[in-house]
Amino acid sequence: MSQGEVWExxxxxxxxxxxxxxxxxxxxxxxxxxxxxxxxxxxxxxxxISRALLQVHLKKLEKAGLVTAHxxxxxxxxxxxxxxxxxxxxxxxxxxVAVAAxxxxxxxxxxxxxxxxx
Amino acid sequence: MSQGEVWExxxxxxxxxxxxxxxxxxxxxxxxxxxxxxxxxxxxxxxxISRALLQVHLKKLEKAGLVTAHxxxxxxxxxxxxxxxxxxxxxxxxxxVAVAAxxxxxxxxxxxxxxxxx
DNA sequence: GGCTCATGCCAACTATTATTGGCATACGCA
DNA sequence: TGCGTATGCCAATAATAGTTGGCATGAGCC
Numbered sequence: 001m002s003q004g005e006v007w008e009x010x011x012x013x014x015x016x017x018x019x020x021x022x023x024x025x026x027x028x029x030x031x032x033x034x035x036x037x038x039x040x041x042x043x044x045x046x047x048x049i050s051r052a053l054l055q056v057h058l059k060k061l062e063k064a065g066l067v068t069a070h071x072x073x074x075x076x077x078x079x080x081x082x083x084x085x086x087x088x089x090x091x092x093x094x095x096x097v098a099v100a101a102x103x104x105x106x107x108x109x110x111x112x113x114x115x116x117x118x
Numbered sequence: 119m120s121q122g123e124v125w126e127x128x129x130x131x132x133x134x135x136x137x138x139x140x141x142x143x144x145x146x147x148x149x150x151x152x153x154x155x156x157x158x159x160x161x162x163x164x165x166x167i168s169r170a171l172l173q174v175h176l177k178k179l180e181k182a183g184l185v186t187a188h189x190x191x192x193x194x195x196x197x198x199x200x201x202x203x204x205x206x207x208x209x210x211x212x213x214x215v216a217v218a219a220x221x222x223x224x225x226x227x228x229x230x231x232x233x234x235x236x
Numbered sequence: 237g238g239c240t241c242a243t244g245c246c247a248a249c250t251a252t253t254a255t256t257g258g259c260a261t262a263c264g265c266a
Numbered sequence: 267t268g269c270g271t272a273t274g275c276c277a278a279t280a281a282t283a284g285t286t287g288g289c290a291t292g293a294g295c296c
Contacts, residue, residue: 011142011145014145015140015141015142015145018136018137018139018140019136019137019140021136021210021215022133022136022137022140023133023253023254024129024133024222024224025254027129027132027133027215027218027219027222028219028222030212030215030216030219031215031216031218031219031220034212034213034215034216035216039272039273040272040273041271041272041273049255050255050256050257051272051273051274052255052256052257052258052274052275052276053254053255053256055273055274055275056253056254056255057254071273074272076263076264076265077263077264078262078263078264078271078272078273079262079263079272079273080272080273081272081273085212086212087211087212088210088211088212089209089210089211090209090210090211091207091208091209091210092139092206092207092208092209092210093205093206093207093208094148094152094203094204094205094206095152097139097145097148097149097152098148098149098152098153100145100149101145101146101148101149102149104142104145104146106142141283141284143284157242157243158242158243159241159242159243167285168285168286168287169242169243169244170244170245170246170285170286170287170288171284171285171286173243173244173245174283174284174285175284189243192242194293194294194295195293195294196241196242196243196292196293196294197242197243197292197293198242198243199242199243
């Protein structure tokens with residue numbers, strides 16, 4: 001299950017996604033959401049972390065497009081923010097990396113000299 | 119080409135690899151190496167970055183197992199440290215992440231409460 | 237010997253992230 | 267009204283990464 005389409009990413013986006021996934025907390029959050037959707041406070045309790053912290057990570061995950069959120073009214077009228085994992089499929093190989101690297105904008109990172117520099 | 123076997127990674131290792139790849143510099147370095155092996159100083163010139171900086175990134179890449187190094191003597195006796203990219207294939211999906219998350223040791227990151235989420 | 241090129245490493249500084257605590261708002265309910 | 271729960275956000279403080287410059291070593295070459 002959770003078979004998404006293979007992602008096409010620009011270098012910048014790839015870096016963003018990788019950076020987002022490269023965190024134990026976010027990995028756990030994503031795992032928990034893959035397991036089923038929940039709302040923030042509940043998730044924070046499940047993972048044993050503070051809401052403030054969780055929210056930061058959720059925002060980063062959302063920004064990277066790995067999770068989506070939507071408000072929902074609980075039966076007793078409370079506004080709950082439910083998050084759920086976005087299916088994705090990212091096949092990483094040296095070639096993929098090589099291609100992505102050519103599309104890096106990376107402002108301030110110093111543009112490398114054009115290839116063919118032998 | 120560069121078809122490696124699919125990697126099996128523990129959560130910790132996954133985080134390390136992802137964190138290593140999540141950098142424009144390292145992405146470029148890896149790309150350059152995929153393009154062909156080279157030695158440090160040359161690579162630094164190609165990429166237009168300082169050797170000190172490049173070395174740090176190379177070390178991180180090497181530690182993550184993404185590149186390998188070996189000394190080689192140039193025809194004129196200079197010791198050159200050649201690096202080359204390691205073939206790899208990492209297929210990322212929510213499920214893979216979920217599994218990896220269960221194997222996270224993440225000391226100091228606060229062990230999450232056991233699953234069984236509702 | 238003096239110059240060039242390659243490696244290695246460190247100390248110091250800057251830039252980013254990660255994390256904590258607290259505070260404000262909104263809604264239902266006894 | 268006072269309590270409990272949910273969200274949102276910010277300022278301040280850790281904790282990590284990323285970068286720079288310089289300096290030391292070893293080996294050909296003029």
